[in-house]
Amino acid sequence: MLLKTRLRHWLFAAATLAAMPALAQQQKQSPDDAAVIKQFYDNALTSYKSYNDLRYLTKNIGARLSGSPQAAAAVEWGKQVMDQMGLDRVYLQEVMVPYWVRGDKEIGRINSGVTGTIETNILALGGSVSTGDQGISAPVVEVQNFEELEKLGKKKVQGKIVFFNRPFDNTHVHTMAAYGGAVDQRGGGPVAAAKLGAVGVLVRSMANELQDVAHTGGTRYQDGVTKIPAAAISTRDAERLSALLKTDPNLKFYMRMTPQTLPDVLSYNVIGEIKGTEKPDEIIVVGGHLDSWDVGEGAHDDGTGIVQSMEVLRLFKELGIKPKRTIRAVLFMNEENGLRGGRKYAEEAKAKGEIHVAAIESDAGGFTPRGFGIDGNDGQYAKVLTWKPLLEPYGLHDLTRGGGGADIGPLKGQGTVALIGFKPDSQRYFDYHHTEIDTFETVNRREMQLGAASMASLVYLISQYGL
Amino acid sequence: MLLKTRLRHWLFAAATLAAMPALAQQQKQSPDDAAVIKQFYDNALTSYKSYNDLRYLTKNIGARLSGSPQAAAAVEWGKQVMDQMGLDRVYLQEVMVPYWVRGDKEIGRINSGVTGTIETNILALGGSVSTGDQGISAPVVEVQNFEELEKLGKKKVQGKIVFFNRPFDNTHVHTMAAYGGAVDQRGGGPVAAAKLGAVGVLVRSMANELQDVAHTGGTRYQDGVTKIPAAAISTRDAERLSALLKTDPNLKFYMRMTPQTLPDVLSYNVIGEIKGTEKPDEIIVVGGHLDSWDVGEGAHDDGTGIVQSMEVLRLFKELGIKPKRTIRAVLFMNEENGLRGGRKYAEEAKAKGEIHVAAIESDAGGFTPRGFGIDGNDGQYAKVLTWKPLLEPYGLHDLTRGGGGADIGPLKGQGTVALIGFKPDSQRYFDYHHTEIDTFETVNRREMQLGAASMASLVYLISQYGL
Structure with a gap:
């Protein structure tokens, strides 16, 4: 934008503002x-x-x-x-x-017979337990929501890492509403997955856009349900993992994180x-x-x-x-x-x-x-x-x-x-x-x-x- | 912000939005x-x-x-x-x-007997003439507006670089109004300064904040008035130059820029x-x-x-x-x-x-x-x-x-x-x-x-x- 050709209407707005005390x-x-x-x-x-x-x-x-x-x-x-x-x-x-405390920097790695090893950006969710020093490696089952998870049942979830991958609904003008439509995965994912015997949880980061950074945030455990480690994965890596699962459903995800509650x-x-x-x-x-x-x-x-x-x-x-x-x-x-x-x-x-x-x-x-x-x-x-x-x-x-x-x-x-x-x-x-x-x-x-x-x-x- | 405690009111807003077609x-x-x-x-x-x-x-x-x-x-x-x-x-x-065309990267340098040499960030204003290969070096006279410049008169401006340093008025809520209150210096500075015999012009960059980058933009010449080289100086360097002028009014500013109109x-x-x-x-x-x-x-x-x-x-x-x-x-x-x-x-x-x-x-x-x-x-x-x-x-x-x-x-x-x-x-x-x-x-x-x-x-x- 240049010089002053457009200024009239902004000055007009300023004048309106100046007139407000009278109003x-x-x-x-x-x-x-x-x-x-x-x-x-x-x-x-x-x-x-x-x-x-x-x-x-x-x-x-x-x-x-x-x-x-x-x-x-x-x-x-x-x-x-x-x-x-x-x-x-x-x-x-x-x-x-x-x-x-978060402990060591997290490691999140896709190991596929088809594509080899791919490093991903993950962040332990706040409150998560540790994977132990050796980390865990398990097949991944992707779901969009808790209903899908329930349908899969114990047989298909047992021993696996559950990957909650429902994205933000970007049609919301207020991004808070999009967050509200996705954050149940982060808060409730670990308990729902553990109830079916999962060994870990990955949650798509709470973000509107495709990014390389992972978004942490609090998660919850429940008395009587095994506490399994849970991490956020960046939206871009979530897309990648989801695509790879289509070509290689048997890939394994390795995650290592060592958080502790003091x-x-x-x-x-x-x-x-x-x-x-x-x-x-x-x-x-x-x-x-x-x-x-x-x-x-x-x-x-x-x-x-x-x-x-x-x-x-x-x-x-x-x-x-x-x-x-x-x-x-x-x-x-x-x-x-x-x-x-x-x-x-x-x-x-x-x-x-x-x-x-x-x-x-x-x-x-x-x-x-x-x-x-x-x-x-x-x-x-x-x-x-x-x-x-x-x-x-x-x-x-x-x-x-x-x-x-x-x-x-x-x-x-x-x-x-x-x-x-x-x-x-x-x-x-x-x-x-x-x-x-x-x-x-x-x-x-x-x-x-x-x-x-x-x-x-x-x-x-x-x-x-x-x- | 965490989990879902705050979501109620955003979801409410979303619901309001959904109700709009009816409205x-x-x-x-x-x-x-x-x-x-x-x-x-x-x-x-x-x-x-x-x-x-x-x-x-x-x-x-x-x-x-x-x-x-x-x-x-x-x-x-x-x-x-x-x-x-x-x-x-x-x-x-x-x-x-x-x-x-802008030509070589601009050089803008404060030469003071008190503080030595200080490099500044300047950018030739669009349309500006060249300083020539050797650049120009001259004392600086700082003004806030054209009235001040007029008051100084030929005697105090002749042979100098005029430094227009009126900042944005940050009290404007619309930044466009702040721009409107400052941009006359950029557009009209060179002609007003040249009429009093100045050899160059520096204009404080059109920006709300203190920054290191200079802001270019168009300037104007007038038939019958000598075209003198004109540059924008970053707001931070403008503040620095202004402060130095108070301790060393005899400092000189060296500017070299080689734009051309093809x-x-x-x-x-x-x-x-x-x-x-x-x-x-x-x-x-x-x-x-x-x-x-x-x-x-x-x-x-x-x-x-x-x-x-x-x-x-x-x-x-x-x-x-x-x-x-x-x-x-x-x-x-x-x-x-x-x-x-x-x-x-x-x-x-x-x-x-x-x-x-x-x-x-x-x-x-x-x-x-x-x-x-x-x-x-x-x-x-x-x-x-x-x-x-x-x-x-x-x-x-x-x-x-x-x-x-x-x-x-x-x-x-x-x-x-x-x-x-x-x-x-x-x-x-x-x-x-x-x-x-x-x-x-x-x-x-x-x-x-x-x-x-x-x-x-x-x-x-x-x-x-x-x-």
């Missing part, structure tokens, strides 16, 4: 609301603070699975960052977390808060999760949610905006493989009789904001909709019901707390999710900061008007 | 419109055709400035791709284009069309530009616009949807440094008495679609708004007035043609624009395909109902 004055809210929100965006878009924080978290600390020394370093870092913000209170909340470790949620001026006992939570998987840098999952949550507090402090209700940033521990932080937070909130008005979670990547999903009663949803004219100029059109998030989920039912999920653009999320390429470089500063300002704006409106 | 039936349009549009998205999101086309254009042909052998190869390729689509007509439209070359717009079944004489254009700057691969600018435009035709053909009006994909030549293709197209349309109903241009990157900007009369805009319920489920909320694009601009005023600019998310555009990092790898297939389906949907509605 907002027609709303029920104070005429200053639009001005405050503009301040949030102006400040966020010109600030490098949280982007530099993210760089530190991803580059200097890196991947930080619960229980690891890196997770401990992240706790310390999170507390330090908030300590320096001049908040009313910063504290740690103890929580015991699981500690799973004793639980003491860890922490990190919490910072600004006390409300009028209703300090009414709390608005904004949070993400501090832990990540142990590959990559946990940038979009969920480094961005962490720095955005702290950025909300920074924006209030720096702009001197005093919320009527208390705002609390919570950096939850152990979202990825246990949710112990989220549960602990809700438990303690209940025990202390705390009143939560709303909880907003950012855990879908640091991409351009599109809106919020609201899990609340009719009145709460209706109230959020009255703020639409204030939010739409910033691209927040998608204010739909249903929402929330994993970490704030356990708060559900405590009083009338509304659980709100921040919704960024979803297209790129599953290119990076749970992989070694979820790195700082894939985060765009402006997109992330637009998200932080969006969260600050909603937090502000709730802090002023309740829900 | 659409309440509109004035045919009940089938929503179904047709869903077909476009389903097909586009699961197709790799245009993504592979883009790979070929960017990787096998690469940068393709007007007049270059690569631009000629792109013309041949574009025609071949459309020839294979079974369209009603594919043809070339002759147009003479300028042919500017004689005009015969080139082509590439055009493919599907004849309308009921009103074949009424034409809807969908287009982008086939040329690019001579650095990088011209992926977002404007490879994506090119393959999206052809994808619109493919979607109609493949789905067997017969438009009532004629749809024409136009791959315009020479948008970047002359606009000769756009002018030629409009000229011939006028000469032939063709009736253009609408022209849609995609030239703002292959990012997630947000909407369209419509430059048309009140009735046309109102009509587009009636389609909002059909478009919003796909994230197309931003249907604002003002719009169009450079290549379709010359059509303005021919009958009642509406000029429509496709508006993708703008946040990342100026990270890549006119640089060596505008490469295939920065394009996300799904984002690009959502754009193609969005354009196909609007083209379809216009083809059915006129404007």
